[in-house]
Amino acid sequence: MLSAGLGSIELGLLYALMALGVYITFRILNFPDLTVDGSFTTGGGIAAIMITSGYSPLLATVCAFAGGMLAGACTGLLNTKGKINGLLSGILMMIALYSINLRIMGKPNISLLGEKTVFSNLGNLIPFLSQTWNIIIVLVVIVLIVKLLLDWFLYTDFGLALRATGDNSRMIRSFGANTDTTTIVGVSLSNGLVALSGALVAQQSGFADTTMGIGMIVIGLASVIIGETLFGARRVIIATLAAVLGSIVYRFVYALGLQMSWLKASDLKLLTALIVILALTLPMIRNSFKAKSLARKRIMQLEKDGAGQTVSGGGR
Numbered sequence: 473m474l475s476a477g478l479g480s481i482e483l484g485l486l487y488a489l490m491a492l493g494v495y496i497t498f499r500i501l502n503f504p505d506l507t508v509d510g511s512f513t514t515g516g517g518i519a520a521i522m523i524t525s526g527y528s529p530l531l532a533t534v535c536a537f538a539g540g541m542l543a544g545a546c547t548g549l550l551n552t553k554g555k556i557n558g559l560l561s562g563i564l565m566m567i568a569l570y571s572i573n574l575r576i577m578g579k580p581n582i583s584l585l586g587e588k589t590v591f592s593n594l595g596n597l598i599p600f601l602s603q604t605w606n607i608i609i610v611l612v613v614i615v616l617i618v619k620l621l622l623d624w625f626l627y628t629d630f631g632l633a634l635r636a637t638g639d640n641s642r643m644i645r646s647f648g649a650n651t652d653t654t655t656i657v658g659v660s661l662s663n664g665l666v667a668l669s670g671a672l673v674a675q676q677s678g679f680a681d682t683t684m685g686i687g688m689i690v691i692g693l694a695s696v697i698i699g700e701t702l703f704g705a706r707r708v709i710i711a712t713l714a715a716v717l718g719s720i721v722y723r724f725v726y727a728l729g730l731q732m733s734w735l736k737a738s739d740l741k742l743l744t745a746l747i748v749i750l751a752l753t754l755p756m757i758r759n760s761f762k763a764k765s766l767a768r769k770r771i772m773q774l775e776k777d778g779a780g781q782t783v784s785g786g787g788r
Contacts, residue, residue: 478604480727484720485611486673487691489618491699491719492712493665494692499711500626501658502638503551506562508666508692510569511543512685515667516674517573520582523675529590533671539576540667541660543569548656573682582680589675607676618665619712625661626708634658635708666692690744695719697751722747 490512497505515536522532543565550561574580597606625631636644637654645651666688674680699718705711729735729743 477724477727478608480723481720482604482608482611482676484723485608485615485716486676487669487695487723488615488716488719489672490666490669490688490692491695491715492618492622493662493669494689495696495712495715496622496658496662496665498693498696499705500635500638501655501662503655503659504559504562505544505547505659505662506559506689507543507547507565507569507659507663508562508689509685509687510566510573511540511663511666512670512673512688513573513680513682514539514543514569514576514685515670516680516684517577517582517670517682518667519671520584520674520680521577523584523587523589524582529588529592529675533590533668533675536671537664537668540670541664543667544660544663545656547663548659551659552652552655570682577680577682580682584675584678584680590672591676611672615716618668619716622712623709630654630657687741687744690748691722694744694748694751695722697748698722701751701754 490508494505494508497503518536518539519529519532522535523529546568547561547565550556550564551558554561556564591607591610594603594606594610597610601609626635633644633649634654634657636649637651637658641651644654670685674684695718696715697718698721699705699714699716700711702721703710703714703717705714725747726740726743729740735743
């Protein structure tokens with residue numbers, strides 16, 4: 473049970489970078505970006521082919537991030553310069569990336585077993601801890617650094633313009649900001665983080681596959697929505713932390729589903745969809761209960777006030 477819990481934390485931290493990327497497009501830019509399913513594989517594919525070709529794992533991971541940014545920039549250009557609907561831009565890029573990823577990898581699957589990765593020498597980082605704990609500690613540091621850098625960026629002048637683009641693009645254009653640039657940079661950064669997550673997942677799992685990105689957008693959305701539902705999203709700093717924690721919580725729920733004997737492996741995508749549905753409907757259900765409770769209190773108060781006025785009138 474403990475190993476399953478540690479595994480959920482490890483996977484949650486690996487996918488937290490993707491959740492942060494999805495947060496940028498989904499919440500900040502209000503951009504329905506489906507490029508994620510393709511750019512996640514792009515990151516894993518670039519990292520895998522470079523590592524097996526003898527390049528440094530760190531360099532391979534950085535190049536994976538750059539490859540994801542390039543994919544996101546193409547989606548942003550299709551939307552802003554090509555005037556193609558945002559949803560359709562993401563779908564077109566996702567389809568294109570399937571062929572591009574095959575070209576990058578050269579084959580549908582690349583094994584990294586026996587290859588040196590960024591996780592290879594972490595077992596001796598803190599000698600008295602297990603390799604899993606060492607990996608978790610390193611991942612916590614990486615995710616926190618990325619989160620803090622993202623928070624800092626979103627509070628810069630350009631970051632504020634990026635946030636304003638998602639809130640009210642017409643208003644920010646009236647102040648002289650170029651919303652095309654902010655959209656391209658935002659979608660590019662988002663997919664860069666997604667690809668970075670894909671590169672780390674490939675190195676942790678020991679392989680890269682052309683189908684590894686299928687359904688990633690749903691997992692990213694689930695992480696963001698669960699995080700916001702449980703931890704709130706009043707400020708950017710809290711919202712990014714909520715996305716990270718939501719990714720970990722999602723992995724715990726997913727692991728719990730795997731323990732249920734009546735669930736088959738083919739049911740896990742359904743489980744993911746149900747988790748997202750539950751996370752989306754919970755705030756509405758909670759607000760409904762609050763509204764009913766408030767209405768009941770008002771009715772009781774009105775009845776009490778009416779009874780008091782009747783008594784007062786009878787006394788006179």
